[in-house]
Amino acid sequence: MEQVISNDFQTERKEYAGFWIRFGAYLIDSLIIGIPAFILYLIGFFLIGTSGYVEGTVNDTGYTSPEEDLRLLFFFLVMMVITLIITVLYSTLLHSSKWQATVGKKLVGIKVTDLNGERISFWRAFGRLMAMYLSGIFYIGYIMAAFTEKKQGLHDMIASTLVVKK
Numbered sequence: 040m041e042q043v044i045s046n047d048f049q050t051e052r053k054e055y056a057g058f059w060i061r062f063g064a065y066l067i068d069s070l071i072i073g074i075p076a077f078i079l080y081l082i083g084f085f086l087i088g089t090s091g092y093v094e095g096t097v098n099d100t101g102y103t104s105p106e107e108d109l110r111l112l113f114f115f116l117v118m119m120v121i122t123l124i125i126t127v128l129y130s131t132l133l134h135s136s137k138w139q140a141t142v143g144k145k146l147v148g149i150k151v152t153d154l155n156g157e158r159i160s161f162w163r164a165f166g167r168l169m170a171m172y173l174s175g176i177f178y179i180g181y182i183m184a185a186f187t188e189k190k191q192g193l194h195d196m197i198a199s200t201l202v203v204k205k
Contacts, residue, residue: 053156053203056149058185061192061202067143072129076122087114127168134164148205156203163198170194 087110133141139150139158151167153159159167171194174180180193189201 053152053201055190056202056204057190058182060147060149060204061144061184061190062181064141064143064147064149067146068129068141069143071142072122072126076118076125079121080118083114083118087111127165130168131161131164134167135159135161144202149202150205152201152203154199154201156201159198159200163200167194167198167200170197173197 130141134151135158137158138145139152144150151159151164153163171180171192174183174192174194184190184192184195184202187196189195191201195201
């Protein structure tokens with residue numbers, strides 16, 4: 040569906056980005072974030088000395104030591120926080136940049152705008168990302184994009200944003 044988006048400087052016809060093209064962009068972005076994160080997890084996993092897990096060594100009771108368990112737990116918590124920070128910065132900075140899109144969205148030819156077709160602010164991009172976690176509950180908020188008039192997911196409605204084809 041097309042809509043005329045107008046402002047003081049220009050009037051242009053925009054087509055809303057549907058569910059599948061947005062899903063394709065999501066898959067690309069997931070690979071961009073996921074592959075390096077996975078490699079870092081593997082490197083870190085072996086660097087912290089998890090020999091009890093990898094080589095199957097155990098103490099006299101037949102279990103790995105509590106210290107090793109805590110070290111591994113701490114590592115995974117740190118990695119989760121680092122991955123979350125990278126994901127937040129990746130999404131928020133790129134959506135509020137002149138690209139108005141993550142790499143995945145740029146590759147499939149879509150961008151995020153406000154309801155007037157303008158670039159969104161850093162804080163609106165951040166709010167949209169936080170709302171995406173709400174959309175992720177049973178994925179209903181994402182699936183909504185396939186059925187709403189403006190192809191908006193729940194997070195787009197909350198943040199007052201549109202995803203349009205370039």
